[in-house]
Amino acid sequence: MTRTAPQRTTTGWIPLAVLATAQFLVVLSTSIVNVALPQIRAGLELSDTGQAWTVNAYVLVFGALLLPGGRAGDVYGLRRVFLLGIGLFALSSLGAALAPTASVLIVCRAVQGVGAALLAPTALALVLTLYPDGKRRGTALGVWGAVSGAGGAAGVLLSGLLTDLYGWRAVFVVMVPLALAVLVATWALVGADRPRGGSLDVPGAVTVTAGLVALTYGVSGPWPLAVIGLALLGVFVVLQRRAAEPLLPARMSVVAVPNVLMALLGAVWLGLFYFLPLYQQRTLNYSPLEAGLTQLPLALTVTLSSWVTGKVPGRHVLPVGLLVLAAGLAWLSRTPADGTFLVDLLGPTLLIGSGLGVAFVRLTAMSSTGVAAADNGLAGGLVNATRQIGGAIGLSLMTLLPSFGAAFLTCAALTLLISALSTLSMRKA
Secondary structure, three states: OOOOOOOEEEEEEEEHHHHHHHHHHHHHHHHHOOOOOOHHHHHOOOHHHHHHHHHHHHHHHHHHHHHHHHHHHHHHOOOHHHHHHHHHHHHHHHHHHHOOOOHHHHHHHHHHHHHHHHHHHHHHHHHHHHHOHHHHHHHHHHHHHHHHHHHHHHHHHHHHHHHHHHOOHHHOOOOHHHHHHHHHHHHHOOOOOOOOOOOOOOOOOHHHHHHHHHHHHHHHHHHHHHHHHHHHHHHHHHHHHHOOOOOEEEEEEHHHHHHHHHHHHHHHHHHHHHHHHHHHHHHHHOOHHHHHHOOOOHHHEEEEHHHHOOOOOOHHHHHHHHHHHHHHHHHOOOOOOOHHHHHHHHHHHHHHHHHHHHHHHHHHHHHHOOOOHHHHHHHHHHHHHHHHHHHHHHHHHHHOOOOOOOOHHHHHHHHHHHHHHHHHHHHHH
């Protein structure tokens, strides 16, 4: 017999700050290596493939394991799984900082992804459990959206500063004390929850994980892997229909639409923070420090926009925010070779930051609407998984485009699609 986790509330905001810091580290890890890639390549003699896998090893493993990670939190206890994830994240970050070879670095990045896949969905589930009522949940999700959106820009900023001052290893060193501080603070400030009980759907977890990894890798690599990935995902669907306790039960269909939209937004988000620092360094000849500092307005705008969005009601906020985001990306797609920050970067990044903040908060809120408390971990895993896998597949396809401008224009087109689909879904609701 399974037990349902009770609704636990809190009167303070300190637990939210701790859990949001964990989410910040997860998002930071996706983008913080981007500016440092040229130095990492030179220091460890990375090939083009090795350079891509320094990013993708984390993104792929993280995204593929998020569903099992979220469900493990529901079954075995949210705080318990979270603490395991943040501990693993800290150790693998230290390993990446000390990596003597490219292979060791890539393995450590993959293990980082495992830790992130355990901590990210359980952190969001703990927030949903601690702040269940409408107003407080809106504020909490505003903070969550702020750190999720700003983490990408902050990763570029910190990467530029640390790489320029201390070398590429510093981008991994900085995450170790932060992760350990989160571990200690969570142990002390967040009470243990009651596990739902039951069992983890191991066949479902294996097939969905293998299928997502094969599909994502095969999109830009050996195409037979993509076919194998689709086949494995088909097996996963069949297994879910037959399983007594499926990893992804049919009742989660209530959040299908927002998760599809989040997958598309993930492609926009990862594409932006991958190509923007490359455009700045390769075309505009920015140093890592300059590339990092110019992300500050973007990070601040995302933070402010997310905070405001958490407090503003209205069904049209999301489509309008997405139109603002698309306008900024279209403007950025000009990518002039002689561009300047004030004329060609500041305006687009302010629009992009405003739109990203709205999109993250609204889609995160929509992805938990109508979900039972006992499924909070799964809901957190699902929305993180769709964003990461959508981002990984999108980035794999965008690397095939001929220019940075084409990549930004593709991101703008995807954003317009998200806006149209969100408007259509609201009309049907």
